[in-house]
Amino acid sequence: MTNLNINPQTPCPCCSDLNYDQCCQSFHLKIKHAQTPEQLMRSRFCAFFLKDYAYLIETHHNDFRQGLTEDLLAQEPFPQWLSLEVSKSSIDGDTGKVTFQAWYQLDGDIDAIHESSDFIKQDGLWFYTQGEQKDAIYPKRNDKCVCRSGKKFKQCCGG
Secondary structure, rough: OOOOOOOOOOOOOOOOOOOOOHHOOHHHHOOOOOHHHHHHHHHHHHHHHHHHHHHHHHEEHHHOOOOOOHHHOOOOOOOOOEEEEEEEEEEEOEEEEEEEEEEEEOOOEEEEEEEEEEEEEEEOOOEEEEEEEEOOOOOOOOOOOOOOOEEEHHHHOOO
């Protein structure tokens, strides 16, 4: 169910402020590998956005999948992914941590996956292992909207 029908010249869904061809495309096409946990996190968010479930399984460490498969990832409901906000990223040798909020809309409601994710580097490649879920931190009424429309939250998705 992979949907890589994205114009490479459009902004990357991972919200890096780069175009897709300058950011996550080379990871998804297996031309390059993520060099940091944050790059892997961003490319994984982008893979969710594009429904590239094979990439999500490939970058999820086998010891931590707990039965997760492409078929399970491809089950409805499908959220509309809106944006990714990385608040913290760190590396300590062959381990890393990324704290983020991945904003989505489902059945008309806005929500976020707020997680502190763990990563390990094995044989030169970074893998997602597991994450600690946290409560979403919603924007204030006058903050920019999470959908990246440029409008205030209260005048857009929070209205």
